[in-house]
Amino acid sequence: PIETNYAPKWKAFNFFHVSEVKPADSESASLFNSPEFSSICSGSDNLFLGSSDGQIRILSSAFKVVRTFHAHDSGSITHIKQIESTSLLISVSEDLSNEPVLKVWALDKPDKKTGGPKCLSSLNVANGRKQFPISALATLDNLSQLAVGFANGSVTVIRGDLINDRGAKQRTVFESDEPITGVQFREGPNTTLYLATTGRILTLTISGRGQGQPAKNVDDNGCGLGCMTADSESGDIIVARDDAIYYYGLNGRGPSYAYEGPKQLASTFGDLVALVTQPRTGAAPKTSILRKFVGGGADDHYRSSTFALLDTDLKYVAHTETLTSKVRTVFAEWGDLFMLTLDGKIFRYHKKSLNQKLEILYQRDLYVLAINLAQKVGVDTAQRNLILRRYGDYLHKKGDYDTAMQQYLKAIDNTEPSQVIRKFLDSQRINNLIEYLEELHEHDKATVDHTTLLLNCYAKMKDTDKLETFIKSGTNFDLETAIAMCRQGGYHDQAVFLSKKHGEHDRVVDILIEDSKRYDEALDYIHRHEPDVAFPNLMRYARVLLEHCPDETTQLFIEYYTGQYRLKKDEPVAPTQATPGGAASAVQNLASFIPLPYRQATVTPSPVTQDNQPLSLSTEEAAAAAKADPPREYKVPRPRTAFSSFVDHPDQFIVFLEACLGEANMDEPDTVDLHTTLFEIYLDLAGSKTGQEKQKWEAKAKTLIDGQDISMDASNVLLLSHLSDFRDGTVLVREQQGLRFDIFRSYASVGDTASVIKALRKYGPEEPQLYPAALAYFTSSPKVLQEAGKELDLVLKRIDEDGLMAPLQVIQTLSTNAVATMGMVKKYLGETIERERKEISNNRRLIESYRGETDAKRKEMDELGNKSAVFQTRRCSACGGSLDLPTVHFLCKHSFHQRCLNQVSDEDVECPKCAPTNNNIRAFRKAQEDSADRHDMFQDTLQRSRDKFGTISEFFGRGVMAAPALE
Numbered sequence: 001p002i003e004t005n006y007a008p009k010w011k012a013f014n015f016f017h018v019s020e021v022k023p024a025d026s027e028s029a030s031l032f033n034s035p036e037f038s039s040i041c042s043g044s045d046n047l048f049l050g051s052s053d054g055q056i057r058i059l060s061s062a063f064k065v066v067r068t069f070h071a072h073d074s075g076s077i078t079h080i081k082q083i084e085s086t087s088l089l090i091s092v093s094e095d096l097s098n099e100p101v102l103k104v105w106a107l108d109k110p111d112k113k114t115g116g117p118k119c120l121s122s123l124n125v126a127n128g129r130k131q132f133p134i135s136a137l138a139t140l141d142n143l144s145q146l147a148v149g150f151a152n153g154s155v156t157v158i159r160g161d162l163i164n165d166r167g168a169k170q171r172t173v174f175e176s177d178e179p180i181t182g183v184q185f186r187e188g189p190n191t192t193l194y195l196a197t198t199g200r201i202l203t204l205t206i207s208g209r210g211q212g213q214p215a216k217n218v219d220d221n222g223c224g225l226g227c228m229t230a231d232s233e234s235g236d237i238i239v240a241r242d243d244a245i246y247y248y249g250l251n252g253r254g255p256s257y258a259y260e261g262p263k264q265l266a267s268t269f270g271d272l273v274a275l276v277t278q279p280r281t282g283a284a285p286k287t288s289i290l291r292k293f294v295g296g297g298a299d300d301h302y303r304s305s306t307f308a309l310l311d312t313d314l315k316y317v318a319h320t321e322t323l324t325s326k327v328r329t330v331f332a333e334w335g336d337l338f339m340l341t342l343d344g345k346i347f348r349y350h351k352k353s354l355n356q357k358l359e360i361l362y363q364r365d366l367y368v369l370a371i372n373l374a375q376k377v378g379v380d381t382a383q384r385n386l387i388l389r390r391y392g393d394y395l396h397k398k399g400d401y402d403t404a405m406q407q408y409l410k411a412i413d414n415t416e417p418s419q420v421i422r423k424f425l426d427s428q429r430i431n432n433l434i435e436y437l438e439e440l441h442e443h444d445k446a447t448v449d450h451t452t453l454l455l456n457c458y459a460k461m462k463d464t465d466k467l468e469t470f471i472k473s474g475t476n477f478d479l480e481t482a483i484a485m486c487r488q489g490g491y492h493d494q495a496v497f498l499s500k501k502h503g504e505h506d507r508v509v510d511i512l513i514e515d516s517k518r519y520d521e522a523l524d525y526i527h528r529h530e531p532d533v534a535f536p537n538l539m540r541y542a543r544v545l546l547e548h549c550p551d552e553t554t555q556l557f558i559e560y561y562t563g564q565y566r567l568k569k570d571e572p573v574a575p576t577q578a579t580p581g582g583a584a585s586a587v588q589n590l591a592s593f594i595p596l597p598y599r600q601a602t603v604t605p606s607p608v609t610q611d612n613q614p615l616s617l618s619t620e621e622a623a624a625a626a627k628a629d630p631p632r633e634y635k636v637p638r639p640r641t642a643f644s645s646f647v648d649h650p651d652q653f654i655v656f657l658e659a660c661l662g663e664a665n666m667d668e669p670d671t672v673d674l675h676t677t678l679f680e681i682y683l684d685l686a687g688s689k690t691g692q693e694k695q696k697w698e699a700k701a702k703t704l705i706d707g708q709d710i711s712m713d714a715s716n717v718l719l720l721s722h723l724s725d726f727r728d729g730t731v732l733v734r735e736q737q738g739l740r741f742d743i744f745r746s747y748a749s750v751g752d753t754a755s756v757i758k759a760l761r762k763y764g765p766e767e768p769q770l771y772p773a774a775l776a777y778f779t780s781s782p783k784v785l786q787e788a789g790k791e792l793d794l795v796l797k798r799i800d801e802d803g804l805m806a807p808l809q810v811i812q813t814l815s816t817n818a819v820a821t822m823g824m825v826k827k828y829l830g831e832t833i834e835r836e837r838k839e840i841s842n843n844r845r846l847i848e849s850y851r852g853e854t855d856a857k858r859k860e861m862d863e864l865g866n867k868s869a870v871f872q873t874r875r876c877s878a879c880g881g882s883l884d885l886p887t888v889h890f891l892c893k894h895s896f897h898q899r900c901l902n903q904v905s906d907e908d909v910e911c912p913k914c915a916p917t918n919n920n921i922r923a924f925r926k927a928q929e930d931s932a933d934r935h936d937m938f939q940d941t942l943q944r945s946r947d948k949f950g951t952i953s954e955f956f957g958r959g960v961m962a963a964p965a966l967e
Contacts, residue, residue, distance in 0.1 A: 010259065011366065012317040015357050016309065021338065021346040024064035031057065031065070033344030040340065042333035043082030048089065050077030056091060058107075061334050063346070069116030072101060079137045088163070089117070090139065090146075096131050099124040104143065104162045121165040127154055128172060135225060136183040140191070145206065147193050149180030155195060157206055173204055174215050182228025184237050188250060194218075194237045196228045201239060201248065218252055227266045240266035240275055245312060257312045264305060267330050269337045269349075271376075272318055276327040277306045307339060309349070314372055319349065354379065358387065367391035385411035396423055405432040409439050417445065421453070430457050492516040505529060509537045519548035527556055527568040531634040535560065542645035546652055554652040557645075558659040563636045639666075640673050650681055657681070753784055757791050771798050772805055796828045807832045864891055876900055877913055890914075 023029040031037055031049055039050035046066075047059040054072035057065050071077060075095035082089050087108035094100045102125050109118040125134070127150050136149035146158040153176035160168025174195055182196035190208030194201070201219035205211050219239075227240040237248040240263040247254035261277035268274065305327045308320040325341040332338070337349040352360075354377060361370040370387050392407035401424070408420045417440055424433040434457045440446040492515045499508040505525075512522035523545055526534045538545075538556065545553040559565045639660050646653035657678040660666065666674070685697045774795050777784060796810070807829065871889040875882060878900035886898040890911040901909065910918070931937065938955050945951040 010310070010315060010317050011364075011369070012320055013357070013360055015318040015352050015360070016337075017350045017352060018319075018321070019348050019350070021063060021348050023346075024062045028059065028064050029344075032340060032346060038076045039078055039080045040329055040331065041080045041082050042331040042338075043084050044087070045334065046082070047331075047333065048080050048082055050080040050091060052076035054093060056080065056089075056105075069114065071103060071105070074098070075101065079134060081137060081139060083139070083141060083143065086141075088120075088143065090137075090143075092125070092134060092137065092148075094133060096133065098131075099126060099129075100134055100148075101125070102146070102148075102158075121162045121168070123158070123162075123168055123170075125158070126156060126170050126172070127152070130154070135180050136196075136228075138183040138185050138193075140185055140187070145185070145191070147183045147185065147206075149183045149195070151179045153178050153180060153197060155180055155183060155193075155204075157193070173206065174202070176200075178222065179225075181223055181225045182239075184228060184230045186230070186235050186237065186250070188235070192250075194228070194248065196239060197222045198224070201253075203248075218248060219246070224263060227263045229266050229268055231268055233271065238266060238268065238273060240273075245273060245275075245310070247312075255312075257310070257315065259308075259310065261306065265327060265330065267332075269309065269330075269332050271313065272309045272311055274330050274337065275308050275310065276330070277308070279304060279306070309337075313376065314369060316369065362390060365394060367394055382414050385414040389415050392420075401429045401432050405429075405435060408436060412436075412439055412443055412445070430461060433457060434461070505533050506537060509541065513541055513544060519545055520552065523549050523552050523556065524568065529567070531560070531565055531632055534565070535634075535637075539641075539645065542642075543647070546645065546649045550649060550652045554655050557642055557656050561636060561639055561642060561656070561660055562663045563665070564631045565634065566631055638673075639670050643677065650685060653681060654678065654685075753788060757788070771795050869893075871895055 023032075034051070036051040036053055036055075037049060038052045041048050045061065047063070049057045049059065050071070051057070054070055054074070054077060056069055056071045056077065058067040060066050071091045072093035075093035075098070077091050078094045078100075079092040080090065087106055089105040089107055090102065091105065092100055092102050101122065103122045104120040105117040106120050107117045110116065111118045125148050130150075130152055132150045132152040132154075134148055135151045136147075138147045139145070143162045144159065146162075148156045148158070150156070153174075154172050155174040156170055157173045158168050158170050160166065162168055173193070176197055178197035178199045180195065180197055182194075184194045186192045186194060190205050190210060193204045193206050195204060195215060196202075199220070199222045200217055201222060202215040203218055204215040205213060221241060223239045223241055229238050230236070231238055231247075234249075236254060239246045239248065242262050243260055244256045244258045245266075246256045259275070261275075262279075263275060264278055265276035266273065305323045305325070306320065307323055307327060307330075309318040310316075311318055323339075323341060325343045325345065328340045328342050330337060330339045336351075339347040339349065341347075354374070357373065358370050361367070361373070367387065367390065371384070371391065374384055374387055388407045388411035392404045392411070395401075395404035395407065405424075408415060417436075420436055421433065424430075424436065433453075437446065437453060437457065492511055495511050496508055496516070499505075499511060508525055509522050512518045512525065522541070526537050538553075538560070542553070542557075639657075642656065643653075646656060657674050661671070661674050661678070682697050682700045687694075689697060774791075810828070869889075869891055871893070873883065873889075873893065873895040875895075876897045877894045878896050881897070883895055883897065887895060888898050888901060888909070889895045892911050892914050894911045894913050896912070901912070941955075942948055942951050
């Protein structure tokens, strides 16, 4: 092969073995060079050749004819297609004088008459009676639909059951002035037909949603004949043009890849795109495309072609060569790609193995492409790591040590560590070496020598944290001296370890706080011990811990002072394997890097994890552990003992006090202390703030004392409220003690008119005497009167309605200060005088009425006692019958038959008509006489009455105040 031109960004390789195929016999060889040879296709491990005499020959993998049958009686077989994984074969014959004939063959079903394959169906392909050659053919796998493209620009779709010959319908779905150069189906939610002409790419939905709509233009550039194909893996349509390779998907045009050259043929072979291009000889006339439908001239046999296989994903050319003869077609079968030239030669393209491809890439130092290629084909981990290791070696030689180490780390599972370690020992790349050794430990691939080397590297880099395992060794030395020297030398972690090991808890906390300044770790250590150890250390360093770990320290105080103290625990560390005997001596070799005089002979590993961090419990495990581990039993100290620790930490102090108040088992004295202290700090914070922040703290203080059962002494609340100028506190205490008048006076004494009005509205209904006091206050000064506004009229109205003051008293109150004017009370006085005049007039009318009624009654009684009565009634008042003797007459003018009275005796006879009224009068009189001695009822009614004089008059009229009769 001769290397050809390709786009600069495409790297070209020779990933194929090329060999010329020699058919098994001369008869088979002559077929490919025969003028009768008209079409070819492959499938199902066979090769199918169509000829102009209507014959179809089937060839084996040895390119030997194994079967021949007569398919068509007339015309040349221009198109032949085998349905993959089936025994179906489609053939199309054309003679340009009649409509093309399409037949479907069942290769596995012999015809009894001819002995050849059985013809399942046959039909004439309609093109509107226009005789033009078929330029493209596409079918669905189930043969339910076929698409036929013609050189005159029309496309016919055939639908039906061609396998069972149950009839088929044909319809011209597209017509154009430009020749059809390609048709392809794409199945999905809808079945879409992609159409290519010399000038456009279009899509047409032929089944599913959108069926029946006109073709949609996807691209304004078309392609040549044979330059449209489909990607069997993704289903995308591939179009090869002179400038690039274009992909078309469900959403329209997709990515494109520049690859220049006039394209003659496009096909796919696995994930590769096969292209046949021609050398540029100037602008090709449009008639050159039409020549493909009717055949080229004799010069086509002598024109060279370029053949290339491209991987568009990784953007490289897998194979490229120049052929002296023009390519007729390419096809794939038996795992290889084949090319047929116009001079009848067949070339086989066999893929090289992956290792061969990788070696080619290694030779050109294209390791990134090698890695991508290996990932694309899905190699195993061992082979992938081999590529990474070779890439790392290449980068190491170039001096790119950091990137090289990244490759070695990725390939660590299948790499001999010594190969990598030697490279970085020689180059003195200690940081990279440490990184690799640490990764070995994480993958459990480190040996004792690796551990020793890692410790040497830590020491050489003076990394004290990593050397702690060696420093924390042995007990054959004086503890006090060792700890003191560690503290003086700055090895605080080692001093802490020794103190922990020997149970010196106070010293541990002291080192962590005073030397290491690791306050959170000190607090954590305190939290892991019993109360008798934790409490003294907590109190000793409370202020320091609150300064640096305020939230955690406050939470520990809360747990301890609420009786909920539990030991903080971690998840148990999994037991580690015993260190081999050589480890001790290996670690001792680090002594030369450690400038300390107390090195010992024995080694005691530190009880920590590999990364020197304790393992923590998960949330669920922590909750379960808290439930299973009850609080420790200890004497809970009084909260007052912690107050001094929170000096200068008011926010944490508030959290502590509020949490302690939430404890139900708190003693009464402690509750009083907590409430009082919290109230005081709320007021203190409110005094140092302004605006909304001040209101927030005052609201908290108010909430604390807003209730019936507050545990604070009222005098303390009043004192603290007075010192902090917290008027709401004073008001609340006086409210709770019922001193509403005092609240009113306190507002009035400072001239707070708004608060006076608020208090009047709030307490006035329960304390009516506030209205006279308010009247006096509102008229005390012109300023107050102006601030009161219409409130003066409301007070006067309320005083008038409830009768709280006589009009004269109102006048006297208003006249005390020369503030109120006559105009302010004119309406009030006018209404009062008018109302009293009406009341006097009504009373006079009632008196005259009662006098007239009394005189009439007295006159009637006198006449009944001194004058005879004349009865003229003729009918009985009971039965309504005429009166006859004996008759009974009453002074009330009612007359009855004696028999109607039902009275046996004449004594105490009473008129039946008037008896009910008389009985009511007697009962009412008796009730008045009985209530004459009910002084408590009189006093209660008088107390609740607004018109007290009226109440007295009413009871006087009932005879309550009459002198008792003498017996």
